[in-house]
Amino acid sequence: MELDSTKVAVVTGAASGIGRALAESFGRAGCKVVLADVQDDPLAETDAALQAQGVETLAIKTDVSKLDQVEALAQQTIERFGGVHVVCNNAGVAAPGDPWMGPLESWEWTMGVNFWGVLYGMRTFLPHIFMSGGGHVVNTASMAGIMPGFSPAYDASKHAVVAITEDLHNTLTAAEMPIGVSCVCPGWVRTGIVESDRNWPSELGELPTSDIGQEITRNHVRRAIDEGMQPGAVADLVLDAIKEDRFWVFPHPDFLELAVERFHRVGESLNPDPPEQVPGMPPRSTIAAEVMTAMAQEAAEVATDPN
Numbered sequence: 001m002e003l004d005s006t007k008v009a010v011v012t013g014a015a016s017g018i019g020r021a022l023a024e025s026f027g028r029a030g031c032k033v034v035l036a037d038v039q040d041d042p043l044a045e046t047d048a049a050l051q052a053q054g055v056e057t058l059a060i061k062t063d064v065s066k067l068d069q070v071e072a073l074a075q076q077t078i079e080r081f082g083g084v085h086v087v088c089n090n091a092g093v094a095a096p097g098d099p100w101m102g103p104l105e106s107w108e109w110t111m112g113v114n115f116w117g118v119l120y121g122m123r124t125f126l127p128h129i130f131m132s133g134g135g136h137v138v139n140t141a142s143m144a145g146i147m148p149g150f151s152p153a154y155d156a157s158k159h160a161v162v163a164i165t166e167d168l169h170n171t172l173t174a175a176e177m178p179i180g181v182s183c184v185c186p187g188w189v190r191t192g193i194v195e196s197d198r199n200w201p202s203e204l205g206e207l208p209t210s211d212i213g214q215e216i217t218r219n220h221v222r223r224a225i226d227e228g229m230q231p232g233a234v235a236d237l238v239l240d241a242i243k244e245d246r247f248w249v250f251p252h253p254d255f256l257e258l259a260v261e262r263f264h265r266v267g268e269s270l271n272p273d274p275p276e277q278v279p280g281m282p283p284r285s286t287i288a289a290e291v292m293t294a295m296a297q298e299a300a301e302v303a304t305d306p307n
C-alpha cells in the first residue's frame with residue numbers, strides 16, 4: 001500500500017526505540033500518526049518532536065495490556081482522524097526474575113504486554129482498518145519468536161506473536177481482504193528494552209529480583225543492544241514491507257541463519273542443541289564460566305562473613 005497524507009498510522013510503544021522510529025518514519029512519509037505509550041513524559045516529548053517536524057499527531061497514554069485502553073485508543077483515533085490504515089503493535093517488555101523459581105508475575109507482565117497487547121491491538125483495529133478501506137497490520141515479534149534461548153517468558157510471548165501474526169495473514173489472504181500483515185523479527189536493536197523495569201506495574205507487586213547469573217547475562221545483552229542496529233534502520237525495513245506487502249521483516253540475517261539451523265534439527269527430530277555463540281554475545285561457555293566464578297565468589301564471601 002502507499003503511505004501518504006491520506007493515511008493514518010497507529011504505533012504502540014511509540015515513546016522509545018523502534019516505536020519512536022516507526023512514528024518518525026510514518027511522519028516523514030506524510031502520514032498522520034497516533035502515538036500510544038504507557039510512559040507519560042517520553043510520550044509527550046516524542047509527540048512534541050514530531051509536531052515540530054510538521055507531522056499531524058495524536059498522543060494517547062495507553063497500557064496495551066488493558067483491553068479497555070486499547071479500545072479507547074481506537075475510538076479516539078477514529079474520532080480525530082475519521083479512519084485508520086496502519087496499526088503497529090510494537091510495545092514490548094523484557095521482565096526480570098527467575099523464570100522457573102521466581103514470581104509468576106514476571107510471566108504475567110511479559111505475556112500481558114507482549115502477547116495480549118498485540119492481540120488486543122489486532123482484534124480492536126482490524127474492523128476499523130477494514131471500514132477505512134484497507135491497510136496493514138504490523139506486529140513486532142523478535143528473533144526470540146523464531147528460536148528460543150533469550151528468556152523463557154519473552155521467548156514464549158514472541159513465539160505466540162509470530163504464530164498469531166502468520167495466522168492472521170493466512171486468514172486475510174484466504175478471505176481476499178485488502179489488509180496486509182507483517183511480522184518484524186529483529187535481533188539486537190539500540191533501544192531501551194534492557195531497562196524495561198521502568199514500566200513494571202505496581203499492581204503486580206514488588207519488582208522481581210535477578211540472581212547473579214541473570215545480572216551477568218543482562219550486562220552482556222545490554223552491551224549487544226548498545227552496539228545493535230539503529231531503530232531507524234528497522235523502521236525503514238518495516239515501511240518497505242508495508243509498501244511492498246511483505247510478511248517477514250528480518251533485519252538480522254546472522255540470527256536468521258541460526259534459526260534455520262534450528263529448524264534443520266527439528267526436521268531431523270534431533271534434540272535441541274543451542275548455538276555456542278549468538279551474534280553480539282560472548283560464547284555460551286564464557287558466560288557460564290563468568291557465572292560460575294561470580295557464584296563461587298559470592299559463596300566465599302558468605303562463608304567468611306555469614307552475617
Ligand SMILES: NC(=O)c1ccc[n+]([C@@H]2O[C@H](COP(=O)([O-])OP(=O)(O)OC[C@H]3O[C@@H](n4cnc5c(N)ncnc54)[C@H](O)[C@@H]3O)[C@@H](O)[C@H]2O)c1
Nearest residue numbers: 013016017018037038063064091092142188189191192193
Ligand atoms: N531492542 C531489541 O533488541 C529488540 C529485539 C527484538 C524485538 N524487540 C521488540 O521491539 C519492540 C519495541 O521495543 P524497543 O526495543 O524499542 O524497546 P523500548 O523499551 O525502547 O521501547 C518500548 C516502548 O514500549 C513502551 N511500553 C512498555 N509497556 C507498555 C505498555 N504496557 N503499554 C504501552 N506501551 C508500553 C515503553 O514505554 C517504551 O516506550 C518490543 O516489542 C520488543 O520486544 C526489540
